[in-house]
Amino acid sequence: MALLDVVDLVVEFPTRRGVLRALDGVSLAIEPGEVLGVVGESGAGKSLTGAAIIGLLEPPGRVAGGQILLNGERIDTKTQEQMRPLRGKQIGAIFQDPLTTLNPLYSIGRQLVETMQTHMKLSDRDARARAIKWLEEVGIPAAAQRIDAYPHQFSGGMRQRVVIALALCAEPKLVIADEPTTALDVSIQAQIITLLKRITREHGTSVMLITHDMGVIAETADRVAVMYAGRVAEIGPVAEVVKHPAHPYTEGLMGSIPSLTHRVDRLRQIDGSMPRLTAIPTGCAFNPRCDKVFDRCRRHRPGLVPSGKTQAACWLYATEAANG
Amino acid sequence: MAEDIVLLADQVSRYFDVSRPWLQRTLAREPKQVLRAVDGVSFRVARGSTLSLVGESGCGKSTVARLAVGLYTPSGGEIRFEGEAISAARAQPDLRRRMNMIFQDPYASLNPRWRVRDIVAEPIRAFKLLSSTADINARVGALLTQVGLAAADGEKFPHEFSGGQRQRISIARALSSEPEFLVCDEPTSALDVSVQAQILNLMKDLQQRLGLTYLFISHNLSVVRHMSDRLGVMYLGRIVEIGPAAEIFANPRHPYTKLLLDAIPDLDMVGRSRTPVGGEVPSPINPPPGCPFHPRCPLANARCKTEKPQVLHLGTVEIACHAAEEGRTTA
Ligand SMILES: Nc1ncnc2c1ncn2[C@@H]1O[C@H](COP(=O)(O)OP(=O)(O)OP(=O)(O)O)[C@@H](O)[C@H]1O
Ligand SMILES: Nc1ncnc2c1ncn2[C@@H]1O[C@H](COP(=O)(O)OP(=O)(O)O)[C@@H](O)[C@H]1O
Ligand code: SF4
Ligand code: SF4
Ligand SMILES: [Mg+2]
Ligand SMILES: [Mg+2]
Numbered sequence: 232m233a234l235l236d237v238v239d240l241v242v243e244f245p246t247r248r249g250v251l252r253a254l255d256g257v258s259l260a261i262e263p264g265e266v267l268g269v270v271g272e273s274g275a276g277k278s279l280t281g282a283a284i285i286g287l288l289e290p291p292g293r294v295a296g297g298q299i300l301l302n303g304e305r306i307d308t309k310t311q312e313q314m315r316p317l318r319g320k321q322i323g324a325i326f327q328d329p330l331t332t333l334n335p336l337y338s339i340g341r342q343l344v345e346t347m348q349t350h351m352k353l354s355d356r357d358a359r360a361r362a363i364k365w366l367e368e369v370g371i372p373a374a375a376q377r378i379d380a381y382p383h384q385f386s387g388g389m390r391q392r393v394v395i396a397l398a399l400c401a402e403p404k405l406v407i408a409d410e411p412t413t414a415l416d417v418s419i420q421a422q423i424i425t426l427l428k429r430i431t432r433e434h435g436t437s438v439m440l441i442t443h444d445m446g447v448i449a450e451t452a453d454r455v456a457v458m459y460a461g462r463v464a465e466i467g468p469v470a471e472v473v474k475h476p477a478h479p480y481t482e483g484l485m486g487s488i489p490s491l492t493h494r495v496d497r498l499r500q501i502d503g504s505m506p507r508l509t510a511i512p513t514g515c516a517f518n519p520r521c522d523k524v525f526d527r528c529r530r531h532r533p534g535l536v537p538s539g540k541t542q543a544a545c546w547l548y549a550t551e552a553a554n555g
Numbered sequence: 556m557a558e559d560i561v562l563l564a565d566q567v568s569r570y571f572d573v574s575r576p577w578l579q580r581t582l583a584r585e586p587k588q589v590l591r592a593v594d595g596v597s598f599r600v601a602r603g604s605t606l607s608l609v610g611e612s613g614c615g616k617s618t619v620a621r622l623a624v625g626l627y628t629p630s631g632g633e634i635r636f637e638g639e640a641i642s643a644a645r646a647q648p649d650l651r652r653r654m655n656m657i658f659q660d661p662y663a664s665l666n667p668r669w670r671v672r673d674i675v676a677e678p679i680r681a682f683k684l685l686s687s688t689a690d691i692n693a694r695v696g697a698l699l700t701q702v703g704l705a706a707a708d709g710e711k712f713p714h715e716f717s718g719g720q721r722q723r724i725s726i727a728r729a730l731s732s733e734p735e736f737l738v739c740d741e742p743t744s745a746l747d748v749s750v751q752a753q754i755l756n757l758m759k760d761l762q763q764r765l766g767l768t769y770l771f772i773s774h775n776l777s778v779v780r781h782m783s784d785r786l787g788v789m790y791l792g793r794i795v796e797i798g799p800a801a802e803i804f805a806n807p808r809h810p811y812t813k814l815l816l817d818a819i820p821d822l823d824m825v826g827r828s829r830t831p832v833g834g835e836v837p838s839p840i841n842p843p844p845g846c847p848f849h850p851r852c853p854l855a856n857a858r859c860k861t862e863k864p865q866v867l868h869l870g871t872v873e874i875a876c877h878a879a880e881e882g883r884t885t886a
Contacts, residue, residue, distance in 0.1 A: 420818065494780060
């Protein structure tokens with residue numbers, strides 16, 4: 232059984248000018264110990280998917296359809312009260328800006344100790360010893376001396392290491408990491424990604440790694456979901472999605488990324504831009520930009536169907552029987 | 556044949572005084588604090604070519620960009636544009652017209668209260684390139700079409716456009732004074748990759764069509780690889796390696812260049828694992844003595860900790876590293 236199963240998730244924002252549907256039937260699953268990458272352009276719905284899973288959608292945003300199952304149990308119907316004990320213990324979170332997670336008024340040691348004691352029976356002394364162990368594990372030099380330091384005394388990279396320790400210290404089964412390295416320099420990015428990869432592998436933690444950097448995904452994820460306009464366009468093993476993308480959008484996206492190893496004169500380019508939520512085309516949301524568009528794409532919306540080793544939401548791969 | 560050099564930087568430095576206010580400083584008996592944002596940088600950009608500068612945040616790229624168009628005056632050394640000292644060049648409208656800059660943030664760099672038409676026309680009016688409104692409108696329409704927008708978009712305001720479209724407006728404005736030299740400071744860093752591809756393709760097309768010369772600033776090595784003829788790698792206000800881009804990508808010699816290249820995640824790296832170099836960029840206020848990279852360098856030895864490496868020519872590249880000079884491959 233999958234650790235996390237998201238089925239046809241719909242997230243809506245009621246506004247004065249009507250209801251905005253930001254996620255429109257997102258389905259994805261994460262197996263125990265697996266790293267699932269989630270990529271897409273800004274506004275595609277990556278962060279909302281993560282926020283819906285941890286139950287941190289900002290009101291008036293709400294889950295308006297579908298299901299989120301953790302270990303087979305529905306969590307999308309839980310109240311904030313019921314979700315709180317799950318956060319940290321079952322699902323950890325790492326965000327782009329470490330300062331949104333860290334409390335500037337408390338020492339990092341106190342934050343680690345409190346997080347662990349909320350979820351586990353630990354004496355003060357044991358909790359402190361564990362906190363030092365976690366800081367060592369995430370590569371904070373002289374952890375025993377620096378445990379009483381405050382967040383502002385650390386650099387951005389060091390803070391993100393502390394956030395990783397905080398997200399993992401209650402040993403959750405799943406970590407949602409939303410753009411965890413986007414604010415960092417490349418050499419620090421590499422350090423943090425390597426750390427996240429190693430530490431979650433050692434603890435058998437599943438990871439949902441949200442980023443717009445396909446290179447990070449290629450290097451880190453087992454499988455990847457490509458999002459477009461609030462939907463999953465394609466999902467499958469990372470090597471397949473990168474090397475043999477099935478969905479025309481994925482294909483365009485991969486071609487638009489300049490490569491370090493081979494130089495081309497012109498990058499492949501997808502003309503136009505992702506539609507706004509108020510103007511999602513009917514049928515396939517990608518159809519106005521797709522060079523393979525045909526009649527049915529403009530009228531009916533494609534669901535995810537198998538295409539080689541991946542699944543793509545594209546009429547090119549649907550059999551007549553499947554789409555009626 | 557001598558190279559046709561558009562921009563030349565000779566040992567250029569730019570320091571900033573980052574001391575606390577005088578009274579506080581005196582009370583606390585602190586010395587003045589000077590930040591060497593750019594510290595003795597030399598390069599040249601040949602006509603019709605692209606020189607890129609890469610490096611991590613704070614290494615001085617934007618400061619070089621601003622020096623190159625004369626927005627900062629050098630604290631030391633010299634910048635020459637078309638053979639003239641940059642300050643003298645800026646004093647001459649005809650030379651000033653021939654250089655322009657594109658910024659990273661397409662949101663902040665466009666005046667939100669102006670119509671796109673007026674934003675793009677501003678340099679045309681400032682340099683009095685055209686006088687009749689009809690001529691100006693026709694030229695603005697042509698510029699907008701050239702960057703892939705429609706002439707009718709001139710009537711709109713910046714907020715009506717997406718990030719990529721706004722960057723196209725910035726480019727149209729930068730081109731409106733018919734410049735030959737453009738400094739582009741992270742022109743695609745705020746954009747999604749698919750939009751980045753559109754802008755990079757546009758910039759290359761324009762370069763070919765109009766014979767433009769680019770100083771291209773980026774922290775993204777894959778983008779730089781795609782765009783550059785020559786490449787300079789910066790660390791803590793200095794250029795540590797500079798030369799033909801193809802040569803540096805094929806055969807990086809400076810340990811920092813190697814680190815950077817190794818740190819870039821790439822699509823071809825599915826499943827690859829690696830051991831990133833540790834440590835972080837030190838503060839430019841108190842840079843380490845000797846080679847500023849030595850605290851992170853796997854090849855650092857006693858000489859590196861005390862003696863600042865000078866730039867030396869190795870084939871077609873220039874590089875500042877003792878190990879490279881000595882042909883040393885271990886610490
Ligand atoms: N006006 C200023 N006053 C004081 N310090 C400055 C000023 N401008 C830049 N600096 C400092 O000079 C150094 C180089 O800054 P610069 O903006 O050139 O870096 P950069 O390479 O463009 O970085 P990024 O990749 O973050 O844009 C930094 O340490 C910065 O804090
Ligand atoms: N609080 C909100 N109110 C209205 N729309 C929102 C809100 N938060 C996000 N959205 C919209 O939902 C879509 C997906 O957002 P998000 O998940 O943040 O995208 P991503 O993380 O992929 O960049 C976007 O169109 C965004 O504008
Ligand atoms: S469904 Fe049609 S429009 Fe959509 S991606 Fe497939 S071919 Fe293109
Ligand atoms: S001079 Fe020494 S410390 Fe600096 S890069 Fe070369 S080997 Fe490393
Ligand atoms: Mg996001
Ligand atoms: Mg900058």
